[in-house]
Amino acid sequence: MTPALVLRGLTKDFAVGRRGVRLRAVDQLSLRVEAGEVYGLLGANGSGKSTALKLVLGLLTPTAGECSILGVSSRDAAARRAVGYLPESPGLYRYLTGRELVAFFGGLAGVRGAVLRARVDEVLGWAGLAAAADRRVGTYSQGMRQRLGLAQALVDRPRFLILDEPAAGVDAAGCAAQTALIRRLRAEGTAVLLTSHLSDQIAAVCDRVGVLEQGRLVREDSVATLAGEAEQLRLRGPELAPEDRAALERWLRVRGWTAEAAPGWPAGGAPAGLPGVFPGRN
Numbered sequence: 260m261t262p263a264l265v266l267r268g269l270t271k272d273f274a275v276g277r278r279g280v281r282l283r284a285v286d287q288l289s290l291r292v293e294a295g296e297v298y299g300l301l302g303a304n305g306s307g308k309s310t311a312l313k314l315v316l317g318l319l320t321p322t323a324g325e326c327s328i329l330g331v332s333s334r335d336a337a338a339r340r341a342v343g344y345l346p347e348s349p350g351l352y353r354y355l356t357g358r359e360l361v362a363f364f365g366g367l368a369g370v371r372g373a374v375l376r377a378r379v380d381e382v383l384g385w386a387g388l389a390a391a392a393d394r395r396v397g398t399y400s401q402g403m404r405q406r407l408g409l410a411q412a413l414v415d416r417p418r419f420l421i422l423d424e425p426a427a428g429v430d431a432a433g434c435a436a437q438t439a440l441i442r443r444l445r446a447e448g449t450a451v452l453l454t455s456h457l458s459d460q461i462a463a464v465c466d467r468v469g470v471l472e473q474g475r476l477v478r479e480d481s482v483a484t485l486a487g488e489a490e491q492l493r494l495r496g497p498e499l500a501p502e503d504r505a506a507l508e509r510w511l512r513v514r515g516w517t518a519e520a521a522p523g524w525p526a527g528g529a530p531a532g533l534p535g536v537f538p539g540r541n
Contacts, residue, residue, distance in 0.1 A: 260293070260294045261294065261329055261330040262291050262292060262293050262294060262329075262330075263292045263293065263294050263296070263328065263329060263418070263419040263450030263452075264290075264291065264292040264298075264315065264326070264327070264328055264419065264450070264452060265290075265291050265292075265325075265326070265327045266288050266289055266290050266291070266311075266315070266324065266325070266326050267289050267324055267325045267326075268287050268288070268289055268323060268324035268325065269285055269287070269288040269289070269311065269314055269321055269323075269324035269325070269326055270283070270285055270286055270287055270288070270321060270322045270323040270324050271283070271284050271285040271310055271311075271314055271319060271321055271322050271474075272284070272322045283474055284307050284310040284474050285307045285310050285311050285314060285321075285474045286307075286473070286474040286475045287324070287475065288307075288311055288324070288471075288474070288475070288476055289324075289476065290469055290476060290479065292419075292450055292452050293450065294418075294448065294450050295445060295448045295449065295450055296445070296450055296451075296466050296467065297441060297445050297450075297451040297453070297464050297465045297466050298450075298451070298452050298453075298465060298466065298467050298468070298469065299452075299453055299454070299455065299461035299464070299465035299467070299468045299469070299482075300452070300453070300454040300455075300468075300469050300471055301454075301455060301458060301461050301468055301469070301470050301471070302454075302470060302471035302472060303472075306471040306472055306473065306474070307471050307473070307474035307475075308423070308454035308471055309347060309423055309424075309454065310474075311454075311471070312344075312421055312423050312452070312454060314326060314333075315328070315333060315421065315452075316333070316339065316342070316344060316421065317333050317334065317336070317338075317339060328341075328342060328419060329341055329418060329419060340368075341417055341418040341419055342417055342418075342419045342420070342421060343412035343413055343414075343415070343417030343419070343420045343421070344412055344420075344421045344422075344423075345405075345408045345409050345411075345412045345420075345421070345422045345423060345425055346408070346423050347423040347424040347427055348427070349404065349405070349407075349408035349411075351396050351404055351407060351408065351411075352396060353395065353396045353397035354395060354396075354397065355395065355396055356392065356393050356394060356395055356396070357383060357388050357391055357392045357393070357394060357396060357399070357407050357410075358379055358383065358392040358393055360396055360407065360411065361379045361382060361383060361407070361410050361411050361414050362375060362376070362379050362414075364411040364414055365378060365379060365411075365414040365415055368414065368415035369415065370414065370415050375414075378414055378415075378416070379414060380392075382410040382411075382413045382414050383410055385410065385413065385440055385443075386406040386407060386409055386410040386436075386440075387406060387433070387436050388403065388406055388407060388410065391403065400428075401427075401428035402428050402429040402430050402433045404428075405425065405426075405427060405428050405429050405433070406429065406433060406436075406437075409422070409425060409437070409440070413444075417449065418448075418449060418450065419449070419450045419451075419452070420444060420449055420450070420451045420452070421451075421452050421453075422441075422451065422452070422453040422454070423453075423454050424454060424455055425437055425453060425455075425460075426455065426460050434460065438460075438463050438464050441453075441464045442464060445464075445466075451464075453465070461482070462482055462485075465482050466481065466482065467479065467480065467481050467482065468480065468481075468482055468485055
């Protein structure tokens with residue numbers, strides 16, 4: 260089956276200032292999203308997630324590398340006909356009602372007539388906005404606007420859905436509804452690529468995860484594998500005084516960490532100059 264997305268060595272440099280200095284935002288990114296798979300890009304703000312998505316969508320031109328969507332080069336506009344997209348901060352027309360806005364985007368995608376009207380009602384229901392469908396978008400909360408952005412991304416039944424920080428501004432109930440919807444789409448065979456700096460959201464819906472750091476893919480694995488690995492925090496520096504160590508352990512414990520000496524260390528803690536290890540969350 261044709262994969263939803265294939266990236267090979269995708270790279271993007273930006274000019275900084277007037278002296279020819281280049282900033283590399285995405286660095287030799289290679290990954291593959293299969294049909295019907297939910298793939299998560301996890302990384303801190305500024306790690307290159309949004310830039311990578313804009314390269315995939317053709318909103319930016321890569322400095323180097325290749326990208327194909329459903330077997331078609333992303334340089335070809337036809338590659339985006341089967342793609343739905345929710346940007347991190349969707350720009351929605353505030354003077355339209357929710358129903359009018361989704362219908363407008365459906366029309367741009369070529370959906371017409373009774374099919375469009377039925378589809379608008381369906382995706383507004385999925386987004387939990389049926390009761391607010393005839394209110395102006397300017398009256399929506401931030402979380403409602405984010406859910407409306409998801410509805411417009413789904414109105415033409417995309418085979419590949421791209422979500423950039425879909426939980427931004429969405430409350431716990433909205434996040435739960437998003438999770439259920441993404442799982443439904445996966446069951447129907449829709450591939451999903453989503454970015455987030457929230458590891459809990461990634462773990463809830465994704466099959467595989469790629470971790471971006473300074474534009475590079477530094478780790479890629481299944482969610483099950485990553486979830487089974489204990490987190491560790493290693494501290495390097497001079498030996499702590501007993502009262503300082505006790506204070507640090509209390510600070511970590513409040514935040515869900517357990518302090519333990521590394522294997523082979525004396526019961527009193529690490530030898531002078533060696534790191535302390537605080538493995539695993541409670």
